[in-house]
Amino acid sequence: MTERGWGRRFEDPIRTGDRVLVTLLDAGEYIVARPKKEHAVPEWQAAMEALILAAEGGGREH
Incomplete structure (x- = not known):
């Protein structure tokens, strides 16, 4: 199950x-x-x- 909201993870972490x-x-x-x-x-x-936008459900889903 994909995390939703602000807990959603990036596909690639950002350094x-x-x-x-x-x-x-x-x-x-x-x-x-x-x-x-x-x-x-x-x-x-x-x-x-x-x-x-991503936290509210927009953006790409896998």
Whole structure:
């Protein structure tokens, strides 16, 4: 059974320095922890929107 919501796992984990992002929640927490001035950058806005869509059931399913 596939995980749903924020517990959903990436097909390939994402490495960010010494951290590995395995789930949508990991990625969301990583983005939220970025400095506030970065939150307004269009790339980070798009990343968060994509995470929210995936957590709400969008995106590719296997």
